[in-house]
Every structure is written in structure tokens, then in C-alpha cells.
Amino acid sequence: MTENSTAKPTRRTFLAMTIGGAVVAGGAAGLTWWIKDRGELDEIEPPEPMSETGEVLAGLLRERLDMLELPDATISKWVNRYEKHRKPWTRDKVSRKDLQNFLLSTDFFPAADESKPLRFVAYYDPYISVCYNPLRYA
Incomplete structure (x- = not known):
């Protein structure tokens, strides 16, 4: 060699x-x-600061989904993404479509387990989060 x-x-x-x-x-x-x-x-994660209109939206979400455990961080992330991609909240009621969008943005599906706290995954909108499909295993 x-x-x-x-x-x-x-x-x-x-x-x-x-x-x-x-x-x-x-x-x-x-x-x-x-x-x-x-x-x-998730318990350690602090919630994001929200605008005044976002605080109103967060309160309405808590009222409508009072049967679920909603951590502050989950709601604040979704509210901030909602106002970023849409517009600031001006209504006095949460529509069914907004509730559906919120639940599809969390880890609620496919198990739909009401006993565990929800975590924010990605803002659900087919034009924003193109590949995110929470119902793929349902």
C-alpha cells in the first residue's frame, strides 16, 4: 500500500x-x-398581549365555549392571528364560523376530548395555512 x-x-x-x-x-x-x-x-407559556377589541373577542369566546378548558395563551394566540389576518373585532356576538375556525386552529380534533386543555396549533384558514388540515385523521 x-x-x-x-x-x-x-x-x-x-x-x-x-x-x-x-x-x-x-x-x-x-x-x-x-x-x-x-x-x-403549556402552563408555563405566558399569554400574548391583546388589543382592546381582542380582549372583547376573547371574552366572547370564553362565554360561548365555557364547557372547554381554554388556556389564556391559546386564546390570545388565536385572537392575535384573527385580527392580523382579518380585521379588529367590532361585533357583539361570535359567529358559528368564528367558533369553528377557533376549534380547527387548536388540537381539539380528531379526538374532541373536552377534558384536556386546548393548545393553539396554527391559524386555520386554507389561504393562510395551506397545508394544515386538523381533520386528516378524523
């Missing part, structure tokens, strides 16, 4: 590197899932 030649990887080293990479990637994915689904992080 000459001094200038480089050692080529063998099948064993390639296979070992591939398995090692898969183990590391799987471990990272599992850790991410565990942290995300622990539920403790």
Missing part, C-alpha cells in the same frame, strides 16, 4: 454510521415528542 492512498470505507463502517445516525435521529424525535406532549410547557 502506498503512503498517498486513502482508506476507503468498508460496508461495515458504512452500515455502522447509518445505524448510528438513525439511532441519534430517532432519539431526537422521541425527545421532541416527549417534551411537546408533556403538557407542562
Whole structure:
């Protein structure tokens, strides 16, 4: 063998590197899932500040969905996205379409479990969140 030649990887080293990479990637994915689904992080998360009209909308949502556990952070995120993509709230009642939009923006579906607190996932609008479909597993 000459001094200038480089050692080529063998099948064993390639296979070992591939398995090692898969183990590391799987471990990272599992850790991410565990942290995300622990539920403790949602209680720590502070709510976003809302405008005066947003506070009115948040109050109306709480009145209409009083059977659900709605964390302040979930409502404030949705209200701020609503006012960003639509317009400031001016009405005195929440429409059925707005309630549907709120529920589709959370993790309420597909299980529809009323006992657990709702978390904001993404603002539901087919023209804004193009690939987000909360009913894909329903």
C-alpha cells in the first residue's frame, strides 16, 4: 500500500454510521415528542398581549365555549392571528364560523376530548395555512 492512498470505507463502517445516525435521529424525535406532549410547557407559556377589541373577542369566546378548558395563551394566540389576518373585532356576538375556525386552529380534533386543555396549533384558514388540515385523521 502506498503512503498517498486513502482508506476507503468498508460496508461495515458504512452500515455502522447509518445505524448510528438513525439511532441519534430517532432519539431526537422521541425527545421532541416527549417534551411537546408533556403538557407542562403549556402552563408555563405566558399569554400574548391583546388589543382592546381582542380582549372583547376573547371574552366572547370564553362565554360561548365555557364547557372547554381554554388556556389564556391559546386564546390570545388565536385572537392575535384573527385580527392580523382579518380585521379588529367590532361585533357583539361570535359567529358559528368564528367558533369553528377557533376549534380547527387548536388540537381539539380528531379526538374532541373536552377534558384536556386546548393548545393553539396554527391559524386555520386554507389561504393562510395551506397545508394544515386538523381533520386528516378524523
